[in-house]
Amino acid sequence: xxxxHRRSTTSRIRTAxxxxxxxxxxxxxxxxxxxxxxxxxxxxxxxxxxxxxxGGTVPTLDFQAPLTLSDPVEEVVWEGAGDPLVDGGPVLxxxxxxxxxxxxxxxxxxxxxxAAYLMTPDSIGSELYTVLEGHSxxxxxxxxxxxxxxxxxxxxxxxxxxxxxxxxxxxxGLPSVEHGxxxxxxxxIPEGTEPPAEPVVRQIIRGTGxxxxxxxxxxxxxxxxxxxxxxxxxxxxxxxxxxxxVTLGTDQLIEGFDEGLVDLPVGSEVMLVVxxxxxxxxxxxxxxxxxxxxxxxxxxxxxPA
Numbered sequence: 001x002x003x004x005h006r007r008s009t010t011s012r013i014r015t016a017x018x019x020x021x022x023x024x025x026x027x028x029x030x031x032x033x034x035x036x037x038x039x040x041x042x043x044x045x046x047x048x049x050x051x052x053x054x055g056g057t058v059p060t061l062d063f064q065a066p067l068t069l070s071d072p073v074e075e076v077v078w079e080g081a082g083d084p085l086v087d088g089g090p091v092l093x094x095x096x097x098x099x100x101x102x103x104x105x106x107x108x109x110x111x112x113x114x115a116a117y118l119m120t121p122d123s124i125g126s127e128l129y130t131v132l133e134g135h136s137x138x139x140x141x142x143x144x145x146x147x148x149x150x151x152x153x154x155x156x157x158x159x160x161x162x163x164x165x166x167x168x169x170x171x172x173g174l175p176s177v178e179h180g181x182x183x184x185x186x187x188x189i190p191e192g193t194e195p196p197a198e199p200v201v202r203q204i205i206r207g208t209g210x211x212x213x214x215x216x217x218x219x220x221x222x223x224x225x226x227x228x229x230x231x232x233x234x235x236x237x238x239x240x241x242x243x244x245x246v247t248l249g250t251d252q253l254i255e256g257f258d259e260g261l262v263d264l265p266v267g268s269e270v271m272l273v274v275x276x277x278x279x280x281x282x283x284x285x286x287x288x289x290x291x292x293x294x295x296x297x298x299x300x301x302x303x304p305a
Contacts, residue, residue, distance in 0.1 A: 049153060051077050051142050058110045059096055059140075059155045067100030067153065072145035074131060080158055082137025089182065090242050091119045091132065092159040092219065092299060100144065100151025107154075113217045113302050114159050116242040132158070161243060162221060163205040163269035163297040175225070175293050177204055177271065184237045185223055185269070185295045189230040195291035200273035201260045207267025207298060214249035214262055217302040227273070227291040243299055254279050257294060269297045 047069065050062035059077075085091055094114040097107040109115065121129040131143050137160050144153040162183030170176040173196075176188045185204075212218055221243050224234040236244055248258055256274030264270055272294040281288035 047073060047144070049073060049075070049142060049144055051075070051140075051155060055138075055140065055157065058108070061098055061103075061142075061153050061155070063100065063153065065100060065103055067144070067151040069100065069144055069146045069151045072127075072143065074144075075142045076135075077140040077142055077155065078138075080136035080138030082158075082160060082164075083182070084134070084136045085119050085132060085158065086182070087119055088239070089119050090116055090161045091124070092116050092161050092243060093124075094157040094159055094300075095154055097152050097154040100153050106152060111303060113219050113245055114157075114300050116161075116219065116245075118240065118242065128156075131156070137161075159300060160267075161299065163207060163267055163299075165205045165207070165267070168202075168204055168206075171202060174200065174202065174273065175227075175271065177269075177295055183297070185297075187223060187225045187230070187232075187271075187293055187295055189225065189227055189293070195227045195275065196273055197275060199256050199260065199275060199278055200271070201264075202271045202273075203264070203268055204271055204295070205267075205269040207265040207269075209266025209298075210301065210304075211263050211265055212248065212261050212298060212301050213304055214258075215247070215305050217245050217247050218261060218298060219243050219245050219300040220261075221297040221299065223295050225293045225295075226287070227293055233287070254292075256292075257296075260294075261296065261298065264298060266298050266301055269295065271295050 047063060047067055051059055052062070053059035092114050094109040095107055096110060098105055117124045119129070119132070124132070127145070131141060135141065135158060137158050139158045141156045142154070143156060144151065164183065167179070173190060173193055175190065178186045178188070180186060221236045223232060223237055225232055236242065246252055248261060254274065256278030257272060260270065260272040274292045274294065276289055276291060279287065279290065279292050
C-alpha cells in the first residue's frame, strides 16, 4: 500500500441553484402549451459522476449534490492487468464510499485495511457480485446506487490476493517453495537437514509497496509447516478460505512471526524459519518443540500510526 494517503481529499460537491431553477419552472408552466400540445416527456439524464486520483490514494468523487439516482450507475475507471477474478475464490477489495446527499464519507478502506471476501453472491451480495464479475485484479470501478433511500457513490479497487514478481533462487539447507495456480505456495523441507538454530527471514518475492511497521495491521496469506515432518498445520489457502488481517507488535502472534515481517515491503512473499524459542516453546502447546516454517504473502497494510 503506498504511504501517500490524502485524507484531506474527499468529495467536491457542487450545490444546485434551487431558487432560479424553481423560478424557471414556474415561468414555463404559466405560458406553456395546452394539454393537446404538451410535448412528450424527456428522459431524465444520467447523473454525471467524475472520478480522479491514482491507485493507492483516496479518490476524488465529483458530482452534483444532492444526487438523484433512478437506476444504479457503473463505470470502469480503469481495467486491471492482473488475473481475472475466479468464481468462489478470494477477492480483496478496497472500498471508498461517500453519501450522494452531502458528500460525507461513509466508508474509507484507505484509512484502515482492505476487506477480503469470497467471490460469491452470498459473501459479497448479489449486486456487488454482478458489478465485479468479469473484472481482473488491479481494476478500479465506480458504482453508485441508492441504498435504503440514500444515494451512495463508491470506488472499488480490486487488489491482489497473492504476491507476484521475480522468484529468488532457493538457498542450500533451507526449504524450497513452488507455486501453483493463483500463487498458492507449496513448501518442501530438505531431507536429512537439521533446522537452523537462529531465525531466518528470506524474501522469495520482493514487493514494491510501503514497508511494514510494528503496530500496523497487515493483510496476509500464509502457509505454516512443521520442519520435522513437512506437515501443513495452518494455512489461509484453500477452498472457502480467505486472507487474514493481523496486528504486529501486540502479542497477537508468535515472536518470530511478529518480528519477521517488520520492514518488509507490501507485495512481498517471505519465508520465516522460526525456532522453538521464538515460536510456541515452552508453552505446553503441541508445537512447543517444533521449528516452524511460514511462507507469508504481504498483501496490504494499514496507514502508519
